[in-house]
Amino acid sequence: MTAATSKVLEPGRSTTLPSARRFLLWTGIVALLAWVLVPIYFVALGAFGGRLGVFRWPKSIWPTDLAIEPMMQFLTIEGVFNALINSLIAAGLTVLFSIALGAPAGYALARYTFRGQNAYRLLVLLTRAFPLAILALPLTVSFIRLGLYDTPFGVSLIHTVLALPFAALVTQSLFMGIPREYEEAAWVFGCTRFQAFMRVVLPLALPGLAATAIFAFVISWNEVFAASILTVRERTLTAYLLRILSESPLHYRFAGGFILIIPSVLFIFAVRRYLFAVWGIASK
């Protein structure tokens, strides 16, 4: 009897309960989306709305009289283009260094067991715990001595330090996901260790390595503190904008902010699958 009633009740419960849950889920999703997207949307409105758009009150939430001109004007401000180039150089070098140094470290962590492996893994992360502000003065002094001060190369070295822990740990999990047997098969069938890596491991790791590269790129692109203290004339875009925007009209600030946001958003969108994989959440 009880079994029969519960059988009757169950279908009803199984439709109401998940629907309430689904409602909660979607509310959460919408709230989180709004949290991220609404500010970006208003920055974009400001960036493309021009002087009038920024100061109009009450504010329209719909895109009215947008124009590309404010953005073009902003890009032609003296120094912006140079800073953009510097940013690209610094970010490019950061990508190069963090892959060149981080991927071998990740490979070693994934494939070999050695004494102090866990300590090393922790140490890699601890570099991020070191506040850059404390290092700023000694770094500036030594950079001046070494002739690295006020160069994109010098900035990229510091950015590499910031990106390297991620590069090493992300590539470690990447290489761990590639079975050792593939490599062993390659060795048996005539490959040296290096050839096996190039022919078998690298092609399989490439998507993940690309994600790591873009990650390093964004870290460098967004970093402002080190870039500001280590450069004077050859500023990166973030550092340059920080200086000029405080004395610029509001719509220029929006334009600058918008340009800075775009690469990060594009990056996260492009590599979201790999990030989930890194964090152990299946994307299926």
Next chain:
Amino acid sequence: MADIVIDRVVKEFGSFRALQEVSLTVNDGEFVALLGPSGCGKTTLLRIIAGLETQSSGRVVIGGRDVSDLAPRKRRLAMVFQNYAVFPHMTVFENVAFGLRMQKASQADVRRKVERAAALLHIDGYLDRYPAKLSGGQRQRVAVARALAVEPAVLLMDEPLSNLDALLRLEMRTELKAVLREAGTTTIYVTHDQTEAMGLADRIAVMYGGKIDQIGSPLEIYATPATRFVGGFIGSPPMNFIKVRCAQGKAQIGAAVLPCPVAGGDIELGLRGEDASLTADGAGIPFDVRVVEPMGSHLLLTGSIDGQLARIVAPPTAKVDAGARVGLSVDPSRLTWIDSGTGRAMART
């Protein structure tokens, strides 16, 4: 073609001795199975032969060439891995061609040899596909074809069939035997499955605790196990071991007396379940039947001989009831006499 000599190979992992002075000779063209339970060192031995693991001491000689310190690629061998290790980013053709490409074979040569290996393993229809589109059995075939395409002097196989389902395993086993016979390659095959080893191998090396307990033809190992472990590991049901005392050339089991061809005190009698037959009049070794399991082709009787657990195989038509006491007659020449202390079979005097 090449023979393999494994000369007193020792492997230590820290303080753990995975292999203790293992020596083994595999003749040219021979198929030898390394059989043993997991953790007995069989895979470690295979990996040492392949060069994927370095021995702590000892030598590996392939075709008269000491390869002990050579990298895997210089040992002129091929290997089939347990999880196939078929490269997922290459087509079946490129997978099979991998070894040939590394040898820098000419384009025509590669095509000819890949097609021959593919035809042999019946994968010629899938050469353009990627491994992700293949079933487990097909991937296994690709792995074997890749190994055979390089025409290796020595082929190593590490539990190649263990990931296949039972039916496919039986089919691949038969096919593998035919293919390898044709190729005439010296093969070492690691497995924990005794039927695989018995069915495929010319000789079986039974490994236990980092040592080879016995090397011999399947029938030899089955009929005359060298140790208690070999007797218990090979055969289904496993060999029965019954403690007896020998005195003046006679062994007493219950009321029955057997001629005892060995000298010594504590002795175990190794008796295969199918080597005993039921006597019509209940004479012979007394056997108390506890459970009768009809298996179709035979009856499996579980019970006790002289208070000790034993399993006996009887013909399917035999009339035996649980709880009955029956008599067994045995052929003395098919018995194994084992020293209880050492666990080794004793020589007949």
